[in-house]
Amino acid sequence: MPVMRLAAGGRWRVEAMRALSEPLLLWFTRGQGRITLGGSTRGYGTHNAIFIPAGVMHSFDLAPQSHGTALFFGAGTDVALPPSAQHLRIREAGPQAELSGILDQIQRELDSARPGAERAAQHHLGLLSVWLERQIAAQADEPRAIPAARRLAARFTALLERDFRSGHGVADYAAELGVTPTHLTRACREACGRTASDLLQDRRLYEARRLLAETRAPVKAISEGLGFASPAYFTRAFHARIGKTPSAFRKGV
Incomplete structure (x- = not known):
């Protein structure tokens, strides 16, 4: 769903600390703000992908100009996903377009009534998990000590x-x-x-x-x-x- 819809019913739904029973991916394509993830606050901006595992406390600012997609994987999903929260800044156009394309394909399948649509969406989720794995590996070249x-x-x-x-x-x-x-x-x-x-x-x-x-x-x-x-x-x-x-x-x- 669009990230702005997460605040339907009140901005407290995104700005107050909470955790979900299922993994969540936030893909911001416009705007900026701050996100608290697992007790640490940092800024987010355009072309940031943020993966939040089930049970991880988080909150974030959602400015009026913020745009992007929120993807919920479902409780108990069997898709291979990172075990820890990830904040990925995607600077290259190729990976940006690849992620947006995968999300579009998932939405298209979920909205269709074609045979095998749900199974196709699951396969695209598998591609999304590979995308996450590759981007995490690409940004892990210079490991940083956690304060x-x-x-x-x-x-x-x-x-x-x-x-x-x-x-x-x-x-x-x-x-x-x-x-x-x-x-x-x-x-x-x-x-x-x-x-x-x-x-x-x-x-x-x-x-x-x-x-x-x-x-x-x-x-x-x-x-x-x-x-x-x-x-x-x-x-x-x-x-x-x-x-x-x-x-x-x-x-x-």
Whole structure:
């Protein structure tokens, strides 16, 4: 789908920290912004391909002039895909055209009613996986050391995605990572410009908004399911970040 459609229903759907149950490829053909991927923030621009595995926390700015394609591989896909997140800057016209062509072919098959369309789309996905493999190899000629802060932020966001419903605080995550809360917060600031507690709250409140928008679960049940101490505390935290109470947000969706 067009990347702009990802923000349908509210920009929070792309700008708040969240993770998906299926792999995602973002192919930006126009515009620029910033993306936080696995706890690290960097800029993206035209002809950037960003692969996000299932379960990896991410968020990104989506400027009005941004254009591109988002491809969802489906939960449990058997297509061979990279095991880790990838941010590829595609500078040569050949690979740019090749990726755009593969995506066009996939869309054409999905939109058609011809026999074997789904199987053909799967084969094009296989070509896409080869394209990713080759571009990753081409950009790995000069391996770069990953700063310690980015490594720690990546470990933190992986734990956060696993346990954000538990009610654990930053101190609990820091203890599991073997660092102090102050050190963890400093590393997150260095890696993505945000504190550890901000990442935690952002992830929980994204999920709260999703549940309020997409389900009829009572506010109390959502609060309990996300590990808030009480519905009253959940309402205060939600209002402080979103500017509306949970009930008012649900009515406005």
